[in-house]
Amino acid sequence: MTARRPILAVHGGAGPASTEGEAHVAREHALVAALGVGWNVLASGGRAVDAVEQAVASMERSGCFNAGRGAVVDASGAVTLDAAIMDGATRAAGAVGAVGRIAAAVSAARLVMDRTPHVLLVGPLADDFALALGVAPAAAGYFLNAGGGSASGAVPGTVGAVALDSAGHLAAATATGGLSGKLPGRVGDSAVVGAGTWADPTCAVSATGRGEFFIRTAFAHGVACGVSGLGLPLAEAAGRALADVVALAGSGAAGGGCIAVARDGTVTMPFSTPSMYRGIVDGSGAPRVAALADPRF
């Protein structure tokens, strides 16, 4: 089998048009950092599933997005995280929902995938599982927005990554703090395999936006159905799935976006919101990042 040129794409969430100031610059830097972390894995012949985990964990640590350290709070003022990861080669998957005592939800999701026969663990018992297996705890003061802390991370900004590795395998991962002001215990699409996260041998998808609409359209699996079932080009499959979300959400709703990669290395990054933080690297040049519409993407 001929080695493929690897490719990695990341997102830092779909959101409003305002993309200026220090927070904007910090987010673009965090995207570049995440691309570097993930690319190091891929460039040395590593696996897509490791690249997406490490890229997402980097964005969770950054505090620049609504995930990990920068996660927004729920209606009770608490931070709870969702995440999922899926290895397209095997369709192995792991996810956690509504965890609140660990620093990196994607690492907990990876442990669910690798170390249990299950796909989804939720709530305080999922925290217990992750902590017992060595995931770093969220120390007091770790979450920037909890307990009246800084609001620097309080921007819609789920994070995700999709990758194709040199063996031709795909993977996707997504992590989020969820909807600001959500009911306690709410889990969004990021942790729902087939909704916000999906990978199989034909494509890998990570979504961002109002999660309930992505669950109700089985968004990420819908993209895969378009590619492998209907034989659509990746961009058309993703565009159709996003149009379905927008139609279901109705006028006035913000919608969202996604990043997706197909096994031929094609990448698409559509969004219906004014902006979506996103970036891509494929070894042909420096990583590229953008927030607004950009002809290079």
Next chain:
Amino acid sequence: MTARRPILAVHGGAGPASTEGEAHVAREHALVAALGVGWNVLASGGRAVDAVEQAVASMERSGCFNAGRGAVVDASGAVTLDAAIMDGATRAAGAVGAVGRIAAAVSAARLVMDRTPHVLLVGPLADDFALALGVAPAAAGYFLNAGGGSASGAVPGTVGAVALDSAGHLAAATATGGLSGKLPGRVGDSAVVGAGTWADPTCAVSATGRGEFFIRTAFAHGVACGVSGLGLPLAEAAGRALADVVALAGSGAAGGGCIAVARDGTVTMPFSTPSMYRGIVDGSGAPRVAALADPRF
């Protein structure tokens, strides 16, 4: 619009070949009772989403299946329930995962759908939500298998229902106690919209079996993709999706099954296990139930 003849199908779980004795008779009676409860809704012009909720709640109350009162215990000896409901007309959906203090998980899922902007609530906070909105608590001793109680319900036996109502709308609901001996906090496919439960304007699906494989194949949405995307007959779409589960699970794994109804009233109830408790009623005669392969189904 011409009124359609309503139809309701239920299942009480895919499982082993042993379908004898008092427990078997009790399960068949419980299926008949659930069909009666749901049919009363449909025959009076009621909605599919109400019929599936009430049919599933009836099976949860019966104690005859691995759901509600009869739910099996996890690795810690605790009972936790998962459930989802979806209205095909609007693709509104609600679900709960890993709840342990309420008697009927499907009713909690219905409240998530009707009374919140969310789709999925999990863990102790989902119990709090449901209890606050009036879902009956599980009194001490309610769960037959908790705390060393009777093992009468300790048979694989997720429950589910799919319906077509006289307005031509579809709905699906599923409830379970999950995998016996599961890790605490594990949520299975029943609560994952697109995996164990799905309804849209073209079909409604409720699955049973080893949930992780149904999540990793996005099973129920896969059936819908086959019907609405590829234009397959319902039985072929469901058969393909089940074959995908069996292939992913590998030889020796038990697989599972599903019930599904299309908007033309076609029903299919395939299973790869030796038995699947199931039943159907359409007003043309008495309800029919079976556990083993049966040419009438």
